[in-house]
Amino acid sequence: MTVELRYCARHPIDLRVHIRYRNRRFFCARARNLSNDGMFLEVQNLTLPTGTLIELELQALGRDWLIPALVVHHRGSGIGVMFRDPQPALYRGLTQTEAGLQPPPRAAGAKGRGLNQR
Numbered sequence: 001m002t003v004e005l006r007y008c009a010r011h012p013i014d015l016r017v018h019i020r021y022r023n024r025r026f027f028c029a030r031a032r033n034l035s036n037d038g039m040f041l042e043v044q045n046l047t048l049p050t051g052t053l054i055e056l057e058l059q060a061l062g063r064d065w066l067i068p069a070l071v072v073h074h075r076g077s078g079i080g081v082m083f084r085d086p087q088p089a090l091y092r093g094l095t096q097t098e099a100g101l102q103p104p105p106r107a108a109g110a111k112g113r114g115l116n117q118r
Contacts, residue, residue: 010035011095017041020055020066021048029078031058036091038069038082048079056081061093 015031019041029041039056048054052071059065068084 010040011091013039013094015058015060015094018057019043019046019048020057021052025057032078034091034094036086036088038072038080040078040080042078046079048074050074054081060090065090 010033013031013034015034017029017031017039018025019027019029021027027043027046029043029046031039032042033040041056048071050071050073054069054071056067056069057065058067065087067087067090069081070084071079072082073080
């Protein structure tokens with residue numbers, strides 16, 4: 001049985017995350033999806049039981065993050081974690097970047113005009 005209850009959609013990401021356990025940085029993982037309340041981490045050769053308290057150390061959006069989390073499930077390819085506190089700034093920032101919601105790059109030779117202007 002898991003303690004996970006999803007209230008927010010998960011979005012695919014690819015982000016390097018270090019897992020800290022008992023104040024030691026000991027494992028590198030890849031975050032594969034993210035919600036406001038948690039993420040799925042792809043790991044190799046790591047078993048953390050459901051209910052284990054960890055911290056996630058990562059760099060994103062131009063800053064360092066240290067996020068307390070709880071392991072809520074595990075399977076062969078990785079672990080699902082729930083953040084102790086929601087992370088709306090991280091979620092919003094990474095999903096907007098991933099969804100391409102940043103302003104589009106200017107076309108070559110546009111000289112300051114918008115795409116729909118003539």
